[in-house]
Amino acid sequence: xxxxxxxxxxxxxxxxxxxxxxxSEVVSYVRxxxxxxxxxxxxxxxxxxxxxxxxxxxxxxxxxxxxxxLKALSGVVSHVDxxxxxxLLSSIFGMSMWNYGPDVMxxxxxxxxxxxxxNGGFVDSCLDMxxxxxxxxxxxxxxxxxxxxxxxxxxxxxxxxxALSDIAYLVPLAPLRxxxxxxxxxxxxxDNEALLVMYVESMLRLEGSAIGEFIGSTxxxxxxxxxxxxxxxxxxxxxxQEDSSKGIFHMELEDVEETADYVGKGGSxxxxxxxxxxxxxxxxxxxxxxxxxxxTCQHLESCYDEGRLTKVFDTLLHSFRITILSAxxxxxxxxxMFYACSLDPGSCAVKFANLLSDLFxxxxxxxxTRMSAAAYLGSYLARAKFLSTSLIAYMLKRLVGWxxxxxxxxxxxxxxxSPQAHRIFYSGCQVVMYVLCFRMSSMVDVPPxxxxxxxxxxxxxxxxxxxxxxxxxPSIVKEFLRQAKSARLFTVSENFFFSDLxxxxxxxxxxxxxxxxMFFPFDPCLLKNCDRFIRPNFVYxxxxxxxxDDEASSEEEDDNDVLLEDAGARSFDEHxxxxxxxxxxxxxxxxxxxxxxxxxxxxxxLQASMRMPAKIRPSTSPESL
Amino acid sequence: xxxxKVSDAxxxxxxxxxxxxxxxxxxxxxxxxxxxxxxEEFDGVVLVYDxxxxxxxxxxxxxxxxxxxxxxRAKLLLFSPKPDMLLEGKVMKLRKESIxxxxxxxxxxxxxxEDIRGEFRYKIKHGEEVFGSTSHKRHVIKVxxxxxxxxxxxxxxxxxxxxxxxxxxxxxxxxxxxxxRESSEVDRTNKKNREREAHGSRLINEATxxxxxxxxxKKSKRSKMVE
Numbered sequence: 001x002x003x004x005x006x007x008x009x010x011x012x013x014x015x016x017x018x019x020x021x022x023x024s025e026v027v028s029y030v031r032x033x034x035x036x037x038x039x040x041x042x043x044x045x046x047x048x049x050x051x052x053x054x055x056x057x058x059x060x061x062x063x064x065x066x067x068x069x070l071k072a073l074s075g076v077v078s079h080v081d082x083x084x085x086x087x088l089l090s091s092i093f094g095m096s097m098w099n100y101g102p103d104v105m106x107x108x109x110x111x112x113x114x115x116x117x118x119n120g121g122f123v124d125s126c127l128d129m130x131x132x133x134x135x136x137x138x139x140x141x142x143x144x145x146x147x148x149x150x151x152x153x154x155x156x157x158x159x160x161x162x163a164l165s166d167i168a169y170l171v172p173l174a175p176l177r178x179x180x181x182x183x184x185x186x187x188x189x190x191d192n193e194a195l196l197v198m199y200v201e202s203m204l205r206l207e208g209s210a211i212g213e214f215i216g217s218t219x220x221x222x223x224x225x226x227x228x229x230x231x232x233x234x235x236x237x238x239x240x241q242e243d244s245s246k247g248i249f250h251m252e253l254e255d256v257e258e259t260a261d262y263v264g265k266g267g268s269x270x271x272x273x274x275x276x277x278x279x280x281x282x283x284x285x286x287x288x289x290x291x292x293x294x295x296t297c298q299h300l301e302s303c304y305d306e307g308r309l310t311k312v313f314d315t316l317l318h319s320f321r322i323t324i325l326s327a328x329x330x331x332x333x334x335x336x337m338f339y340a341c342s343l344d345p346g347s348c349a350v351k352f353a354n355l356l357s358d359l360f361x362x363x364x365x366x367x368x369t370r371m372s373a374a375a376y377l378g379s380y381l382a383r384a385k386f387l388s389t390s391l392i393a394y395m396l397k398r399l400v401g402w403x404x405x406x407x408x409x410x411x412x413x414x415x416x417x418s419p420q421a422h423r424i425f426y427s428g429c430q431v432v433m434y435v436l437c438f439r440m441s442s443m444v445d446v447p448p449x450x451x452x453x454x455x456x457x458x459x460x461x462x463x464x465x466x467x468x469x470x471x472x473x474p475s476i477v478k479e480f481l482r483q484a485k486s487a488r489l490f491t492v493s494e495n496f497f498f499s500d501l502x503x504x505x506x507x508x509x510x511x512x513x514x515x516x517x518m519f520f521p522f523d524p525c526l527l528k529n530c531d532r533f534i535r536p537n538f539v540y541x542x543x544x545x546x547x548x549d550d551e552a553s554s555e556e557e558d559d560n561d562v563l564l565e566d567a568g569a570r571s572f573d574e575h576x577x578x579x580x581x582x583x584x585x586x587x588x589x590x591x592x593x594x595x596x597x598x599x600x601x602x603x604x605x606l607q608a609s610m611r612m613p614a615k616i617r618p619s620t621s622p623e624s625l
Numbered sequence: 626x627x628x629x630k631v632s633d634a635x636x637x638x639x640x641x642x643x644x645x646x647x648x649x650x651x652x653x654x655x656x657x658x659x660x661x662x663x664x665e666e667f668d669g670v671v672l673v674y675d676x677x678x679x680x681x682x683x684x685x686x687x688x689x690x691x692x693x694x695x696x697x698r699a700k701l702l703l704f705s706p707k708p709d710m711l712l713e714g715k716v717m718k719l720r721k722e723s724i725x726x727x728x729x730x731x732x733x734x735x736x737x738x739e740d741i742r743g744e745f746r747y748k749i750k751h752g753e754e755v756f757g758s759t760s761h762k763r764h765v766i767k768v769x770x771x772x773x774x775x776x777x778x779x780x781x782x783x784x785x786x787x788x789x790x791x792x793x794x795x796x797x798x799x800x801x802x803x804x805x806r807e808s809s810e811v812d813r814t815n816k817k818n819r820e821r822e823a824h825g826s827r828l829i830n831e832a833t834x835x836x837x838x839x840x841x842x843k844k845s846k847r848s849k850m851v852e
Contacts, residue, residue: 074722075722077722078722078723078737078738078739114722114723117718117725117733117735118723118735119735119785120784121780170718170725170727170733172730172733173661173783173784
């Protein structure tokens with residue numbers, strides 16, 4: 001009895017393991033096993049299925065058996081019936097390549113390819129199986145950090161991607177079928193980070209492949225969607241701290257001290273879980289977003305290297321238009337656009353600026369879209385180092401032109417200022433002032449641009465009864481007026497007092513429920529990993545040369561010490577600044593060194609302020625000058 | 626090659642009002658969404674369309690979504706292989722167990738080992754896998770050859786054809802045409818004439834059936850690529 005039972009289960013294995021069999025004999029054996037199912041004889045068939053279920057810790061002969069079986073099956077795919085051999089098919093499609101060595105992987109991939117091209121009914125399942133293999137089984141995730149885990153990952157993904165392109169080569173419509181499968185299996189933002197990142201990696205790899213020609217744009221848009229999903233999960237209240245009373249252009253003292261604690265030995269690493277002294281409640285979410293953005297930026301870089309960035313950028317722009325722009329105050333996802341523009345300042349950067357300005361100027365767009373576009377435009381023009389001053393001047397001209405037309409239309413009948421009613425106008429004015437805070441000095445340096453600037457009807461706009469100066473954010477207005485005065489752009493009434501309020505009731509009114517008055521999308525990126533892509537092309541406020549700096553006297557010499565102390569304790573971003581930047585601005589200075597804007601922590605009076613912090617803070621009380 | 630036919634179609638295409646100022650573009654967009662998919666009403670895969678005429682006015686569809694319908698007369702090139710038709714395609718991959726062929730660039734066919742007549746033997750010639758005929762030395766099928774094969778079945782969803790090389794008039798097109806020409810020429814001419822007549826009358830039949838198709842209104846959520 002016992003002997004019989006023992007031999008029952010091994011008939012298949014004995015047959016297959018016998019080295020004496022030739023390939024064709026093995027193939028015909030398997031073919032017979034398949035055929036016999038129709039006649040009701042399922043013994044060998046069931047054993048074949050059993051072999052497919054071999055997973056971990058396989059002995060050498062078990063591996064050989066599996067490989068032989070898979071290879072034999074590849075030879076007889078035309079005999080595999082979608083209904084009769086349903087059980088076998090589901091075990092094959094359930095196999096994960098991550099569990100096996102290269103031999104089994106190769107045999108399995110061959111089988112999948114053969115199945116896909118032999119029968120139209122298998123195509124979807126084969127593609128699905130390959131897409132599922134973009135990610136390892138959950139049990140494997142821990143091994144990814146080890147070198148052999150990494151090696152296995154490369155082995156699997158290389159095979160999966162080449163299988164996909166081989167199938168697409170023989171089945172022309174395969175990419176079309178592949179697309180919905182990929183989108184369906186894409187991990188959500190709640191899934192494990194390693195899985196999500198790996199899947200997106202494969203998606204981007206597909207985008208760059210030959211198949212990418214057909215499905216690439218949808219892949220990219222799906223990735224951006226995921227970025228926005230994660231972005232939205234990070235609450236604004238987690239970023240903004242409530243206890244500040246400084247304005248936009250102030251440096252936060254608290255930050256410096258806090259960050260000092262967190263600066264590691266190297267002076268440039270932060271402990272996990274904090275960002276410049278901030279505390280993200282949803283820490284995991286920000287890490288996921290950070291890693292995905294790094295992936296995306298790397299992919300964009302490789303697109304640029306391959307010369308395809310222009311086409312990819314069009315997709316990105318479209319995606320931005322429909323997802324990021326319409327998301328409520330997106331926090332970091334837009335930096336992907338920033339980076340893409342920085343790669344190609346000549347055309348992509350200009351396209352982006354054009355899109356934003358066109359949206360703002362288009363009368364048929366809804367007001368929120370226009371205001372949002374204005375906020376993006378303002379922040380972009382201010383912060384993008386790679387934009388030419390002439391482009392900025394051109395954009396400003398468009399904006400100012402529109403504002404000027406606006407005041408012509410809405411002449412003098414303004415009885416009382418209703419910020420809500422004229423919110424688009426106010427946001428336009430604020431944008432102009434904001435950009436000029438950053439760029440006035442560089443524009444004034446270039447005579448043709450200077451004359452363009454001086455010819456703009458700024459004075460009329462700002463002194464119009466609609467009174468944008470009163471409605472816009474006070475700190476911006478203050479800084480702008482100060483610079484305008486130094487540049488002698490127009491006359492400023494000396495009695496124009498401003499408290500250091502970050503916001504006023506009026507600005508809240510025009511900003512609306514969404515607070516678009518305080519939306520500066522390209523403020524320094526707080527995600528530390530992807531920040532390295534952004535930093536070289538980013539204008540920090542501390543780097544900005546203002547018009548009054550040129551006039552500053554030499555009273556800042558003694559603050560040198562403060563600077564040096566400061567630099568060590570300060571957040572890594574400010575310190576690691578391209579010393580080139582520093583050099584550059586130093587050289588640009590005619591008389592005084594650039595110290596005046598690098599310190600300011602202790603200096604009183606005029607020097608006390610004028611720095612762009614790493615975040616926006618709402619103020620609760622005015623600070624007296 | 627059989628399986629291709631040209632049909633005249635009278636269609637009503639429903640368009641969203643937002644596209645009212647760009648009708649020709651909208652029509653092309655709608656008709657393009659038909660391409661390379663099997664359509665039951667046309668009984669074939671639409672390969673090419675040519676808009677011949679469109680109406681000046683469109684009737685607004687009553688209901689929640691105000692689509693308006695434009696009458697269009699178009700010529701369609703359809704691909705509808707039926708069993709026992711002879712098709713032609715290029716060999717992309719060749720193995721002992723099967724030959725893989727691409728037809729017209731978008732459809733693919735597989736010819737399994739048991740559907741290849743005994744005349745052909747798999748061998749490796751000069752490092753290349755080929756199927757060589759045992760009776761005619763020069764009749765060779767390899768990767769890149771154009772072959773003519775018989776249709777066994779057609780999977781409409783994925784546009785997969787199951788093919789056969791059993792009949793004698795299948796195989797490498799280059800060799801077949803040359804060989805056929807050299808042998809009974811008269812026979813061939815007669816046969817071709819008969820085929821052409823039958824084919825022609827088939828076309829005329831189709832042309833007189835004006836396909837009056839009511840399109841289901843397409844939802845506004847169109848694929849981004851089409852945009």
